[in-house]
Amino acid sequence: MLKEERQQTILNEVELHNRILLTDIAEALDVSIDTVRRDVKELDSENKLRKVHGGAISLGFTVNSTRNQNVYKLEEKNIIAQKALSLIKPGSVIFIDGGTTCSELARLIPHNLEITCFTHSLPVASELLSKPNVNVIIVGGQVSSESQTTIGANAIHNLSEIRVDFSFIGTGYVDSFYGLTEFDWDIVQVKKAVIKSSKKTVLLSISEKLNSQHRYKTCDINAINTMITELNPTDALLNSFRNHDIHIL
Amino acid sequence: MLKEERQQTILNEVELHNRILLTDIAEALDVSIDTVRRDVKELDSENKLRKVHGGAISLGFTVNSTRNQNVYKLEEKNIIAQKALSLIKPGSVIFIDGGTTCSELARLIPHNLEITCFTHSLPVASELLSKPNVNVIIVGGQVSSESQTTIGANAIHNLSEIRVDFSFIGTGYVDSFYGLTEFDWDIVQVKKAVIKSSKKTVLLSISEKLNSQHRYKTCDINAINTMITELNPTDALLNSFRNHDIHIL
DNA sequence: TAAATCCATGCAAATATAGGCATGAAAATT
DNA sequence: AATTTTCATGCCTATATTTGCATGGATTTA
The missing domain is CATH 3.40.50.1360 (Rossmann fold)
Known part of the structure; x- marks a missing residue:
């Protein structure tokens, strides 16, 4: 599986679930935690998501705003x-x-x-x-x-x-x-x-x-x-x- | 459950009810009181809410103005x-x-x-x-x-x-x-x-x-x-x- | 004032992270 | 074609973070 592909999947999952666990992704994609961590870190620096301890959350994720204004694409x-x-x-x-x-x-x-x-x-x-x-x-x-x-x-x-x-x-x-x-x-x-x-x-x-x-x-x-x-x-x-x-x- | 998620939920609760009890949150989220206390403390220091004895309260009571258009009675x-x-x-x-x-x-x-x-x-x-x-x-x-x-x-x-x-x-x-x-x-x-x-x-x-x-x-x-x-x-x-x-x- | 509840602190276990290193594959260079 | 370089990836280890629990002190409530 290509790196790009993997990162795209990660983004998709974050979009869909608003949050992901690194361990879940690693298991689902059958790569090591380290790889996922590096991917997420990279995506974070590109401002595509927000990395947090143990996982990542979608940028627009604030449960507060009932209208989840998802402006992605x-x-x-x-x-x-x-x-x-x-x-x-x-x-x-x-x-x-x-x-x-x-x-x-x-x-x-x-x-x-x-x-x-x-x-x-x-x-x-x-x-x-x-x-x-x-x-x-x-x-x-x-x-x-x-x-x-x-x-x-x-x-x-x-x-x-x-x-x-x-x-x-x-x-x-x-x-x-x-x-x-x-x-x-x-x-x-x-x-x-x-x-x-x-x-x-x-x-x-x-x-x-x-x-x-x-x-x-x-x-x-x-x-x-x-x-x-x-x-x-x-x-x-x-x-x-x-x-x-x-x-x- | 991610820490960020939990804090977001807490914020959401405070927004919704204007006031929360630490014990309620702890039970609802299935974490220890201590964790909730630490979260609330952190959120307080970030000025997202105000911590009070036994719970937390929303900063402004007039925040929810976007929702509740119908405030009649x-x-x-x-x-x-x-x-x-x-x-x-x-x-x-x-x-x-x-x-x-x-x-x-x-x-x-x-x-x-x-x-x-x-x-x-x-x-x-x-x-x-x-x-x-x-x-x-x-x-x-x-x-x-x-x-x-x-x-x-x-x-x-x-x-x-x-x-x-x-x-x-x-x-x-x-x-x-x-x-x-x-x-x-x-x-x-x-x-x-x-x-x-x-x-x-x-x-x-x-x-x-x-x-x-x-x-x-x-x-x-x-x-x-x-x-x-x-x-x-x-x-x-x-x-x-x-x-x-x-x-x- | 007494009892109950809440809070701060320290500690330990579990988990997450960063960085170094090795390996092998792909790409670039000779 | 052979070599070197680059890169992605997994593994390892020291360090950091998170979290539950225990304890003693502070605060609230009756």
Whole structure:
């Protein structure tokens, strides 16, 4: 595993969990503690995270601010959300996943667009509430405090009873060979259910996540109908995804 | 648990409650009193809070201005929520309704209280998410932008499949003769479902709402097991409720 | 004033860190 | 092609930090 790759994974984990333990990372990535420590130290000096005794925490991590203003790569996420928006036609019934990119999509949905939108994410639901023409439906279930989404058997069952035109989902990691993967097992189960209950699945992912993988698999790359990144569709980084039957936007 | 995390949690608690006890924090975070004491001492020296004998207090009482936009009768609602809190025992399975009074109750639930809490209110769910020992479950359904709660057939159906020890509900209007009434038909349907799925129903209402009624009826006053207002239980305003089989707190 | 509670201090065990060093792989140089 | 240099990584050791516990003194409460 390359150093860059490793550091990226560390950053991803910090973004996702707001905090990490060096020991956990070392075990997960199968490298020595020392290596992880050096990586984290380096990332700290680059101001990508904050190193603390025994681990690291996300820069924007202050439990105090309920609105976890995660501005990380917001520009890219905005571009992705813009593109995704073009797929949504009036009258559509869609599902929007959790995560900052999907929240950005929710934020951008225009006030005059009449759609029905399912979600299992509290932040997404909050964003959509201000839009009078969006019919918001929350998928019930146990709430994961980390992701601020509903998960578990109940959420999955509820998802099994719907079928939406489009689902917009995010992922922790994506690779043309290994497909969509995650660090968290429960999240994977929910995402599977989401994909199952969608006619078309749209993946929103910043290019940073391309060609990365992790422990648990959500689905093959073929299960995705459209993939949206902030890159130009002709970008070389997307080459490996071209042979699959995916619409790249 | 990382030291930084712990200190952040402590700060968060102080912000939230304006005042904390070292013993409570120690129990909630499962560390020794000494550790908490050292943390608080450190935070004090960083001017993040003020350490006092046995606990700590928030620096400024006017800090929380960003949240709590609706400060209408907040004092009264706080008193009510305090009283309601005394009914919640560890291990309870409860339901918390929407509305500012119920949100205040959610806000006051201590970090170390282990309960399972159903709700159909987004603000309540958000409040509870910061509490590690509360198992939060959202009742799915269509989201009403006005009340920020889930309503409709799906929400009602979901409610029909649970049975909680206590439900804490608010109401638009309450009268000893006409019972609990609302302006909104859909809200009434959900509240009916909530009451049906509770072993005990607790009504939280500021005294201002006493002896008022409106168009649609949620239930008779007898359907309520406990009524909580900010008033002293012996207050004359409560006289008309006394002949009913209600516990007045 | 007496009892209970809280606090400061020192100590010890567990854990984390920094820095030196060895190794081997990759890159650059000859 | 052979050599040197650079770099990443793991291991080791001395040092530092964190944390729980014990003790005696201080403070609060009844």
